[in-house]
Amino acid sequence: MTTTVLKPRAVESVVAGLATRDGAGVKLTRVLTQNLQRRLDPFLMLDAFGSDQADDYIAGFPDHPHRGFETVTYMLEGRMRHRDSAGNEGLLQTGGMQWMTAGRGVIHSELPEQVEGRMEGFQFWLNLPARDKMCPAWYRDVAAREIPEWAGPGQRVRVLAGAHAGVVGAVQREATEPLLLDVHLEPGACFERELPVHHNAFVYVYRGGTQFPSGCTVPAQRMAILRNDAGADGVQLRAGEGGARLLLVAGAPLNEPIAQHGPFVMNTEAELVQAVRDFRSGRFVQP
Template sequence: MTAALHATTIATPRQVERLIQGVATSDGAGVKLTRVLTRDLQRRLDPFLMLDAFGSDSADDYIAGFPDHPHRGFETVTYMLEGRMRHRDSAGNEGLLGTGGVQWMTAGRGLVHSELPEQQEGRMEGFQLWLNLPGRDKMRDPWYRDIPSGEIPEVELPGARVRVIAGESHGVVGAMQREATQPLYLDVHLEPGTRFEQAIPAAHNAFLYVYRGGLRFDTGCLVPSGRMALLANTPGSDGVRFTAAEEGTQAILVAGRPLNEPIAQYGPFVMNTEGELLQAVRDFQAGKFA
């Protein structure tokens, strides 16, 4: 689904508060990845808890995948740029996440799932974003949706193509909406020298991550590939504006309304209090997850 529309005009754009270099790590059964949004940024980027970027042409870096593991209290959003991953969970859901597709999972009161590659060679690349749930929803029933690439709405502007995973861009409503956190999740592709503008409410926290090429802000700040730009919460701001560098750029732009609630995390459990975390561990050990 593609729409050709006119660009938004931003009067008071946000600028870059700071650039962040991700931390190389591994997770699951040894999958190599870069943790871009780390725990020390959770309060600053509320409601977002984590962002992992993964990408490799070597099967040894991803082939073991993520065997059975639990979650409670938040949502996982996996965006596959290239590759295939099979999802199975204890609620009986199963799906294949393919190139360009999104897997949106609400862990809610708890489930156990696995994410295992369905390829023995070739490139696997993408992102996993953790989105917090408000306290009132943390014990809701688990939920899951596979969104194939062809079901993600797109916007076409001069020199730009924007995939609208969540939220809204230039009048095009994305594949997912969430009332409490109002997430915006865009995959922005810009030709060299193209300027892009996106409306973002002033109260939302926002960041972007460049995964190809580079982009530049009006202040001259260059964001190269492999860097996160944490966007300043400028009073009265109405959005963001940036320009692709000479080689063009591909970047994800993410924003959301903060929950302003306490964050208590123990590994794959994210609740509001330490007591709720202890209960999550007890429930998991007792086999009470879906």
């Protein structure tokens, strides 16, 4: 393959994530935890969930509020129903994505529509710039067939957001410029992608394993945070003997204060206090 990345980024650290439960008891791994929010700005959170046992997911995520950021849910396998206080409803199914802008406030639920079988996927929290935190709520379902794909030697790339090799993804955002790629690699296949040096970036391997040019090996269920080295122009990696499936995630940092209280992410403590007041007074239920 033609090499376009001349100085690949090194791996800064490899993160295992924190096993926990959220919602009404859904079992998951919090890969991007709150202590990494500044380092991986504009991404606030990444949860990975996956189980064949219905008791691990069946209770789902009943009604709960959000303000000040966006949620991106990507389903590898399973069925989950979304409903929110802005009047939106959608069914997230295998291979699909849901993108919700909480903006000034929304209450939503995410509940499984299956009682057996595997449910597996990811949810990202993507920050909004201060100027947009009080924008109207917004929601979009993206079915599996609507997610653009690119294929190369030994690789297939699903472009969830941003663009890759001329293929424009399902969603674009001007302020944070998110790049979300689901990369499928055959055994020994190489993958590379140019990245702006100032963008924060990480790789989450969810099947198989990968090796970076430095020799760093990243197994499944691990996140590799990529260094922001001066002059580094992208990422290069090679799949292991069993192949690999991974997420490449990158974005432009907002470099703004982050104030979080549970499901509210603002810029100041005063804004958080107001968010709680608005939620309790019923202001999140307006379309």
